[in-house]
Amino acid sequence: MHAMQYEFTLPADYDMGIIRSRVARVAHLLDDWDGLGVKTYILRERGVHGSPVNQYGPFYLWNTVEGMNTFLWGEGAFQRTVNDFGRPVIRQWTGLAFEEGTAGGSAPAFAVQRRQPVPEGVELATFTEEAAAETARLAAEDGAVLAAAVVDTRAWELVHFSLWEHDTPNADGDIFQVLHLSAPGRDRLPRGRQW
Template identity: 60%
Template sequence: MHAMQYEIVLPADYDMEIIRKRVATRGHLLDDFPGLGLKAYLMRERGASSPVNSYAPFYLWNTAEGMNSFLWGPGFQGVVNDFGRPRVRHWTGLSYTEGPASQATPAAATVRRTPVPDGVEPARFVAEQVAEEPAAGAVASAVGIDPSRWEVVRLTLWEQSDPPPGGDRFQVLHLSQPGRASLRPGRHW
């Protein structure tokens, strides 16, 4: 599994209805994309538990080929054409877990990034992060790591629109999940 996210920070007075319409008209285009486990179309609005307006899709890829096909294909080029080329963050997958509310449609997401502290055994720290069980209301959760920055990321999709604290909070506008059933559950090593 590969986790990927780009966040496009938008002006404070940006009409976020533009993002809602974009997702409503284009979101379905990845509903059957080869190699994609799931894509959560995430948005946050300034003043609504966020200091900024942003559009920040988060992807879980089953295959590197699927991820590359997206990045070097017309889908991502549309993002580049409309917003400029964003920095794409990428993490190697460590675990995936369906949550207690796995049958629900997610309304919100949290993305929590945690640096691996200096002086801590990386394997032990990562094992502790992966062992964290999804809380009530969680639809699904994934953990990844970027070893070039020693950063762990946890994406959690939530049934409720007001998720528990911890990380950046987003609205889920749409969930494409063509390969969600193929995302391997549990620890990935």
């Protein structure tokens, strides 16, 4: 499993209806993308759920690097985003753990993303076991649709990402609204820890 995200932080007075309309118009294009586990079209609005910013930040879990590369470098797909917003920095993480949630059959309404540094001097095996256990804990919570833990070894950053069917998730982090979920290969994402 491989994770990817790019974010666009928008002006405080930006009409977020523009993002909603764009997602409604194009999101279906990835509903059957080969190699994609899930893509969540997520946004935060300034003043909603404690967000200090307006931000659009799709989050992906890929089953294959080939599927991701075809999306990024093939004709059309990612180029539409570049044409509309400019070329963003794309963050990528290696998968540590993935679990289906107690509400796995439900449509997600909210996402929670928590970033944290991998502290200097920690025992890496213990730290990653704890990350996998936290993923399982999140997935077992009432209303959890799915949970994942991913790590960037260049920046030594761990990210917990979870989807929820309700607006009161039992998870710490930034809360996003989910506008659409494309999940053509969700059933093929490997469960549990990824090592």
